[in-house]
Amino acid sequence: TPPSTFDVSDFNCELQGGSDRLSVHRQSRSAARMPMPGMLPPSSALSVSADPSSLASSGVTPTIGTSKPALLSFLPDWLACNPYFSAGFGLVGVGALLSLVRTGLQSGLVVGRRYVLTTLEIPSKDHSYQWVMQWLIHRHRQARHLGVETTYTKSKSGHVQTSFAFVPSPGLHYMTYNGALIKVEREREKSVIDLNTGTPWETLTLTTFAPWRGIFSELLSEARDMALTKEEGKTIIYNSVGQDWRPFGDPKRIRPFSSVVLAENVAETILRDCHEFLDSSQWYIERGIPYRRGYLLWGPPGCGKSSFVMALAGALHYNICVLNVSDPFLTDDRLQHLLATVPPRALVLLEDIDGAITPQPGDLDEGEEGDTKKREKGGHHSHAAALAHQFGTRRVSFSGLLNALDGVAATEERIIFMTTNRYEVLPDALIRPGRVDMKVFVGLAQPEQLRRMYVRFFPGHESFADEFVRVLKDTPLTMAELQGFFMLVRDDPQGAIAYAQRIAHPPPGQHPATEPPPPPPPTHTHPHTHGHHDHEHKDEKTVKDQERERERERV
Numbered sequence: 001t002p003p004s005t006f007d008v009s010d011f012n013c014e015l016q017g018g019s020d021r022l023s024v025h026r027q028s029r030s031a032a033r034m035p036m037p038g039m040l041p042p043s044s045a046l047s048v049s050a051d052p053s054s055l056a057s058s059g060v061t062p063t064i065g066t067s068k069p070a071l072l073s074f075l076p077d078w079l080a081c082n083p084y085f086s087a088g089f090g091l092v093g094v095g096a097l098l099s100l101v102r103t104g105l106q107s108g109l110v111v112g113r114r115y116v117l118t119t120l121e122i123p124s125k126d127h128s129y130q131w132v133m134q135w136l137i138h139r140h141r142q143a144r145h146l147g148v149e150t151t152y153t154k155s156k157s158g159h160v161q162t163s164f165a166f167v168p169s170p171g172l173h174y175m176t177y178n179g180a181l182i183k184v185e186r187e188r189e190k191s192v193i194d195l196n197t198g199t200p201w202e203t204l205t206l207t208t209f210a211p212w213r214g215i216f217s218e219l220l221s222e223a224r225d226m227a228l229t230k231e232e233g234k235t236i237i238y239n240s241v242g243q244d245w246r247p248f249g250d251p252k253r254i255r256p257f258s259s260v261v262l263a264e265n266v267a268e269t270i271l272r273d274c275h276e277f278l279d280s281s282q283w284y285i286e287r288g289i290p291y292r293r294g295y296l297l298w299g300p301p302g303c304g305k306s307s308f309v310m311a312l313a314g315a316l317h318y319n320i321c322v323l324n325v326s327d328p329f330l331t332d333d334r335l336q337h338l339l340a341t342v343p344p345r346a347l348v349l350l351e352d353i354d355g356a357i358t359p360q361p362g363d364l365d366e367g368e369e370g371d372t373k374k375r376e377k378g379g380h381h382s383h384a385a386a387l388a389h390q391f392g393t394r395r396v397s398f399s400g401l402l403n404a405l406d407g408v409a410a411t412e413e414r415i416i417f418m419t420t421n422r423y424e425v426l427p428d429a430l431i432r433p434g435r436v437d438m439k440v441f442v443g444l445a446q447p448e449q450l451r452r453m454y455v456r457f458f459p460g461h462e463s464f465a466d467e468f469v470r471v472l473k474d475t476p477l478t479m480a481e482l483q484g485f486f487m488l489v490r491d492d493p494q495g496a497i498a499y500a501q502r503i504a505h506p507p508p509g510q511h512p513a514t515e516p517p518p519p520p521p522p523t524h525t526h527p528h529t530h531g532h533h534d535h536e537h538k539d540e541k542t543v544k545d546q547e548r549e550r551e552r553e554r555v
């Protein structure tokens with residue numbers, strides 16, 4: 001007689017053969033009993049047809065958890081057949097499987113990205129960063145998230161000019177270029193800033209599909225060409241900011257070479273020498289000579305030293321890196337670093353080179369005997385020295401300057417122009433060949449320069465030039481003064497001669513430079529004969545005269 005209840009653990013059920021047979025084995029008896037509908041033979045082992053309908057008709061319902069899944073076959077039966085345990089095991093299995101799938105997908109994505117996508121990373125330190133940013137401003141006009149970059153310039157006269165450029169803001173942007181889809185990601189470091197400029201580090205990351213990877217070269221070339229076209233016909237002036245060279249303002253229009261009037265043949269000789277130097281790199285390399293050229297321009301202030309270097313750079317299609325050696329914040333290390341990292345195709349202009357010869361606090365204590373006498377003459381740089389002292393900086397030392405000029409870290413292929421108003425204080429070590437290969441005196445206006453300046457300002461009035469030269473040839477004038485003079489009389493070639501007379505022979509007690517200008521040259525109007533029309537013309541002249549008056553006052 002079958003019991004009305006039996007213990008589930010008494011039976012071990014398993015599917016056999018082609019899954020159409022279920023065998024049930026009796027294992028043991030235990031205390032826990034549960035009601036069991038239907039009949040089961042009390043034998044220790046029996047076979048039941050697995051046909052569900054026959055099972056149903058026989059009253060046996062196969063219960064999940066009562067069989068030992070093949071997966072759990074390594075476990076003891078009592079554990080494997082425990083429904084709670086096997087259910088938990090199932091959940092863990094499903095979880096593990098899902099996490100496996102996820103990891104698989106992730107690694108698949110990484111591998112996929114590697115093979116399917118191409119990424120270009122441009123850090124803000126790289127030269128092309130600014131090019132690409134400018135290019136983005138120009139090309140990616142449909143960007144929705146924008147940042148603004150404002151250019152603000154204030155001229156000496158107080159005139160303010162501003163312009164706004166909208167740049168893609170930090171974040172994600174999508175754009176198309178030549179049919180390729182590009183993801184642009186502009187990332188800004190929150191915790192790292194560039195100590196030189198105080199701006200955060202940034203990275204531009206461009207991503208596109210691998211088959212379009214060639215698009216990056218096209219994009220970079222286009223960005224570069226765009227930037228260079230903007231600079232074409234211009235001279236970029238670099239200033240030092242921290243350890244870096246930074247363009248100072250917008251590129252400047254090239255100064256015509258002929259606009260700087262030096263003594264006869266001086267300018268042409270220097271230009272020829274530069275060309276020769278630039279054409280003979282191989283010659284230098286073959287002989288193991290450092291490929292550098294140094295020039296020293298010396299003379300009184302306002303005679304055209306800096307202007308000449310500017311014009312020369314234009315003639316050579318070079319840019320200029322300007323450094324003032326007297327800068328109280330320029331240290332030996334900075335100078336050395338800056339000279340070692342001069343941008344390509346740039347002349348270096350070291351202004352007031354005598355600034356490095358000026359004694360500094362402690363210099364004389366260090367027992368540098370050599371050029372002490374010459375260095376003591378450097379009194380007029382005491383202001384810079386005081387500033388340096390105040391801020392605890394130590395300005396460029398003489399040995400620091402020599403090291404930077406030709407120490408081991410000095411770069412190859414370099415043209416350096418040095419200027420000074422005080423040639424006599426320069427130590428011989430500084431101006432020896434190798435550091436200075438050509439010394440040029442740029443002095444006060446010579447008769448020849450007076451003539452050329454006159455003709456430049458009054459083309460077509462060459463006949464007056466001789467007279468002008470005769471009047472002024474014995475008057476010491478700097479070219480800057482001469483330029484100021486011509487600006488005052490620019491419309492009046494003859495008036496210029498009359499004015500020159502007054503400069504050459506000033507009334508007693510009056511210095512030419514402080515002399516008030518002569519009355520404006522007579523206007524060629526005849527009010528009585530020209531009527532109303534001329535009245536307007538006269539008004540025009542009056543305005544012009546007023547302008548000229550103002551300009552004279554300014555000068």
Ligand SMILES: Nc1ncnc2c1ncn2[C@@H]1O[C@H](COP(=O)(O)OP(=O)(O)OP(=O)(O)O)[C@@H](O)[C@H]1O
Pocket residue numbers: 259260261262300301302303304305306307308419420421479480481483
């Ligand atoms: N030889 C020149 N020909 C034409 N213009 C000149 C000449 N010399 C000076 N000038 C004019 O005078 C001004 C000052 O010139 P610049 O700064 O080049 O002189 P500098 O000799 O370098 O003076 P400093 O020694 O003070 O630096 C400029 O505006 C420049 O145009």
